[in-house]
Every structure is written in structure tokens, then in C-alpha cells.
Amino acid sequence: xxxxxxxxxxIHFGKPCIAGTRITVLSVxxxxxxxxxxxxxxxDYYPDLQVDDIRACLQYAxxxxxxxxxxxxxxxx
Numbered sequence: 001x002x003x004x005x006x007x008x009x010x011i012h013f014g015k016p017c018i019a020g021t022r023i024t025v026l027s028v029x030x031x032x033x034x035x036x037x038x039x040x041x042x043x044d045y046y047p048d049l050q051v052d053d054i055r056a057c058l059q060y061a062x063x064x065x066x067x068x069x070x071x072x073x074x075x076x077x
Contacts, residue, residue, distance in 0.1 A: 004056035
């Protein structure tokens, strides 16, 4: 499903987008963050998308977070 996400330096300065569109992963994630359902996003914002495109955005975000190394600094209380 991750093949639904593409990165092209000529589209949105290389921000990840849904394949075949100029819709960024970030745009979809922001709508989800606002509490919209998958169906509402498709119906009200992006009628050319499929629910699997939205799922791919979530999977992409999860993959980025899981690959990220987090280094917390130790502070003395």
C-alpha cells in the first residue's frame, strides 16, 4: 500500500504526495487530526481519492516514526 505514496522533487518541493495527485500526505493527516472520517475526507475534500489512499498516508507516517531515532537528553532535577 505504501506504493500509493510518491516523492517527486518537482511536486510540492518533494513533499510526499498520494501517487498521481498533488495531494500531500500532510494535508490528509491534518484532516484526520481534525477528526474527519475517511469517508468525509473523500466526499468533502478529495473525491478522487480512495480510502486506501488515506490508509497509505497513515502507514507512511507510521513508517517514518518507527524509523526515527529519538535521543532524549538526560537532565538533572
